[in-house]
Amino acid sequence: MPSSFYILALFTIVSAFCAMSLRNLIHCALCLALTFLGVAGLFLHLNAPFLAFAQILVYVGAVAILIVFAILLTRGTEQPRERTATQLLFSVPLSIVVAAILINAAFSTRFAAPAVISNPPAATAATSVRDLGIALMTTHVIPLEAIGLLLTVALLGAVVLALPERKAQAEGEGSDRR
Amino acid sequence: MNPLHAYLAVSAILFAIGFGGVIARRNAIVVLMGIELMLNAANLNFVAFWKYGPVTQPDGYIFVLFSIAIAAAESAVGLALVILIYRHFKTTNLDQTNRLQG
Numbered sequence: 001m002p003s004s005f006y007i008l009a010l011f012t013i014v015s016a017f018c019a020m021s022l023r024n025l026i027h028c029a030l031c032l033a034l035t036f037l038g039v040a041g042l043f044l045h046l047n048a049p050f051l052a053f054a055q056i057l058v059y060v061g062a063v064a065i066l067i068v069f070a071i072l073l074t075r076g077t078e079q080p081r082e083r084t085a086t087q088l089l090f091s092v093p094l095s096i097v098v099a100a101i102l103i104n105a106a107f108s109t110r111f112a113a114p115a116v117i118s119n120p121p122a123a124t125a126a127t128s129v130r131d132l133g134i135a136l137m138t139t140h141v142i143p144l145e146a147i148g149l150l151l152t153v154a155l156l157g158a159v160v161l162a163l164p165e166r167k168a169q170a171e172g173e174g175s176d177r178r
Numbered sequence: 179m180n181p182l183h184a185y186l187a188v189s190a191i192l193f194a195i196g197f198g199g200v201i202a203r204r205n206a207i208v209v210l211m212g213i214e215l216m217l218n219a220a221n222l223n224f225v226a227f228w229k230y231g232p233v234t235q236p237d238g239y240i241f242v243l244f245s246i247a248i249a250a251a252e253s254a255v256g257l258a259l260v261i262l263i264y265r266h267f268k269t270t271n272l273d274q275t276n277r278l279q280g
Contacts, residue, residue, distance in 0.1 A: 046229045
């Protein structure tokens with residue numbers, strides 16, 4: 001493995017740890033954006049440039065900004081002591097156990113890896129955006145339509161969810177006037 | 179080290195960090211951030227298997243594309259729910275928002 005992989009992996013993991021452990025929520029969100037950037041770098045490392053830029057556009061550009069907005073909108077009541085000792089006592093060993101199990105499972109499984117490494121052009125051919133678009137428009141066109149529908153429904157759902165209290169208030173005022 | 183194993187190890191650590199955050203933190207937004215981290219770890223697994231796995235079709239690639247879109251929809255709805263909960267309970271602490279009925 002080249003050293004750039006280790007640097008990227010270390011960057012991603014350290015920023016992910018900061019995102020989950022820092023006390024200030026804004027710092028958490030910014031570290032999460034750094035983590036997304038690190039994962040995008042790993043995608044680039046895996047010879048998937050389109051996915052890396054989709055990751056940057058969607059995660060760093062949209063999701064991280066959305067999270068910052070949500071943090072700023074829900075500020076007001078900062079609870080002074082969020083974490084207690086018992087929560088850390090349970091969560092840290094539990095997450096270490098999860099990581100150990102997953103890594104052990106990955107390392108103890110014999111994958112049929114050499115088949116692809118011997119002929120890399122087959123794997124890299126799909127990275128061209130043209131092939132990707134053709135695949136999306138022919139074999140995967142129904143999932144593509146479904147994802148478009150899902151995004152529309154999610155957009156409408158988010159708007160409807162954020163509205164109702166004001167609507168209920170307006171209805172209350174209307175009944176008061178009667 | 180086998181490159182596939184290296185990526186799987188990074189993904190497993192990322193997943194465990196997100197999992198620990200979901201368990202330990204009590205702020206709903208940080209819990210959502212942990213879920214995003216776990217989704218990212220899964221995406222990394224998909225791409226690693228697409229690159230180094232036995233199947234040479236672009237399915238893993240396209241799967242990650244759909245996964246990113248679904249994660250975006252999930253975070254939009256989730257954060258709208260968090261804002262709704264904050265408006266109702268005046269807090270985003272999950273220990274204090276344990277009633278379904280207002």
